[in-house]
Amino acid sequence: MRVVGICSIRFVAFALSAIYGAFSANNSLAGNKVLIVLPSVTEKSNFSKFISQLEDRDYDVSIKANTDSDLKLLERGKLEYNHVIFLCPNCRRYGKGIDHMDISRFVKAGGNMVFSMGPSFSPLNDNISSEFGLNFQNLALVDHINYYNDTKADNPKFSSSSRNTIFTDNMYNTDHILTHFSQSSKKAQVYYNGIPHTIKRKSPLIANILTAPLSTYTIPESKISAHSNSDSLASDSLSGSNAKLVTAIQARNNARAVFIGSPDMLSNDFFSINKKSQIYSNELFSQDLTKWAFQETGVLKADNLHHHKKGETEQLPRYRIKDTIIFGLDLSIYDGGKWKPYKANDVQLEIRMIDPYIRTNLDPSVSKNSKSATTFSKEFMLPDRYGTFKFVVNYKRTGLSSLLIEKIIPIEPLRHDQFPRFLTQAYPYYTSSLLLLSGFVIICYMFIFSSKFNQTPSSQPSSSSSSSKGKSHSGKKDKSN
Template sequence: MSKLIFVFLALIPLLCTSFSPEKPSDRRILVLLDDFAIKSSHSLFFNSLKSRGFDLQFHLADDPKIALQRYGQYLYDALILFSPTIERFGGSIDAAAILDFVDSGHDLIVAADSNASDLIREIATECGVDFDEDPAAVVVDHSAYAVSATEGDHTLIASDDFIKSDVIFGSKKIEAPVLFQGIGHSLNPTNSLVLKVLSASPSAFSANPKSKVTSPPSLTGTSISLVSIIQARNNARILISGSLSLFSNRFFRSGVQKAGSPTKHEKSGNEQFLNELSKWIFHERGHLKAVNVQHHKVGEANEPAIYRINDNLEYSVEVYEWSGTAWEPYVADDVQVQFYMMSPYVLKTLSTDGKGRYFTSFKVPDVYGVFQFKVEYEKLGYTSLSLSKQIPVRPFRHNEYERFIPAAYPYYGASFSMMVGFFIFTAVHLYSK
């Protein structure tokens, strides 16, 4: 009997594990679709994510069972909205829930098209992107369109105006133009976190191609963004595209020739463009972390609980960048540290050994109080670093001051000369007749 009890007690942890709710993966992505046909028509993009280790969960956007979190814990690491026409999400998801998802540090991809609903437009607006208010307007370009057998209305655009950033697109240049067909958007000028990664040409404009243009379009030229990205202050990343077809197999495989260019590319740049951009969106590139923050007096190894004014100290921190498979040393010459109390008293650029370690030394200012070591590092394409470590600084104790300082020698001389003079005066006065 005792043996049976022992076996049962040993199996309890296994039973609890077997029947516990499934835990979300660290690389799980929820994909919400207008139609399951998109799963096959955009399979090349989805397969590229799967090949990099992501677990994609596909649902219709109006599925009543979908949810982003359960028991206060988020079930997914990122969200892809390939449902431009959805008027209302199913389950517990709405615009506020998606924005809270981003505010919690999770990533988001939103793809719209000419039939974009008010719900999708609202989410984009909250992220700092404003689509053209005319629901029938699409981007038209009579100069930078993609050459095809039927010229059409020039809404199929071949764009090669990419943002110049190796950290976002990698070091390999995108040679072929990107095919785009959809709606344009502008960036909210009050939002400094939004960046255009694919812009329209100076000859582009946003209008209804099926009607005559009677008034100046609201969006024209390079002010039109085709694809934009946002990195929030909590390092969550967002991609907003005005074209769902941009991600399609048809555009991935299509050849492209830009009007006015003699070069015809056998394959468009869409696949390379989106694969590289999605690596940035999902933190496979440009993600930094800082570890092993240390400070101590020069010549010592232990971190003190308090510094004294005019102490000489050393500060160091290690910074690494995620390469997609491992953490590698991050090398730069613009990482700075502040010794801060209400305002920076010391600002030093950190030296690096090329292996991820940054270091410097300086003298504690002649001011006592509660200071902070602060590293605030922000660079285009990289996650921001915000480090702070508090340390008090005290003045000299009464027995730590120098007893005789050179600046006081004249006062010492005056005191002793007065004593000698008084002694001579007293002697002369007492012993002279």
């Protein structure tokens, strides 16, 4: 009885844990373990709203100081955390000697990251941002038009004297990254107090998200307190939209990293600015940004790859030249904790053998296999060239996880008994051969059966021989006489 009771208790506990897991499942496809690194654990009170935002989405949030000896990102090549948020731009070390190469290995292993820079950033953080192709500069942003001024606020950053807490609505690449903004009619007004950066090299892996307004310019951080309107303080190279504020990076393994130049963007003070329902401000911006960074949105999945001859359903291991086939696959996009049909008209298929022989768009249609997918397919004729071909769908779009689908399919030549009896392009040669044969038969017939061809011409003596004979006869007569 005791054994039965223990088993029943374990079964109930297992059932309850399964039910709890079903209802509290995290929306991230990469996992729910989040690490937030701060200069001190006590500073978490400044980011309590941001931390609550993550916990409300069922993330297991751990908070550690940058000097914590237990701070590890990888253990024997495996991720200790699925996502890491760095909110200490002035920190000179992380854990026991974590450097920029360790951060790079973390991302290469599939980890996602939100990295914050700020004024007087450390050389270590500068090396980390440079590793990802970004160049942060210790300059303050100033704007005399788009700045925030609150005389009642206790935070000195909101004072009107410095005018370095700016707000901007210059957003880019929002369709799949800032989904809440792209799907609503709200007016953007994101507040920022930090430093700008530039992108070192143009790369399809790097996408700028937020830039400064056109009226913004930069001054050295040391002169922000003694701010004046002198144009000599402005840096022309980082004025207006040239000053990048937030940049997103997606690695080739689809791991994601976001760099911002202001940890204050995620603080309670900035979350409390402009809470109007029709305004898209810092709280919604940070929510969309972390959803994308933690792979809650913008993740593509391919399924049900199929190909067969027209009029058939069997998928063959090889085809023959000039066969008409149908090639297709199902695509889904992950958004809001569930898979949805992906809608697009730019999905392409390439049939390659070193070079592409065919490149064509796949037509979208409703999937017959799943309600959460869209079928992209195309009917086409294979090239008149045999060999080992690679069917490739290489789909890369900003804000979406990249898809690279390759299928190797041999294309064989026709067998000797499968060629057509007559070729249209060879009709002139067929005609000349028939004419030659007909002419030969006609000539042979006439030579054999025609009387004119059988008669041999009679030989007539030449005049010279007859005259010589006449002379000889006359000579004989003279002698006789």
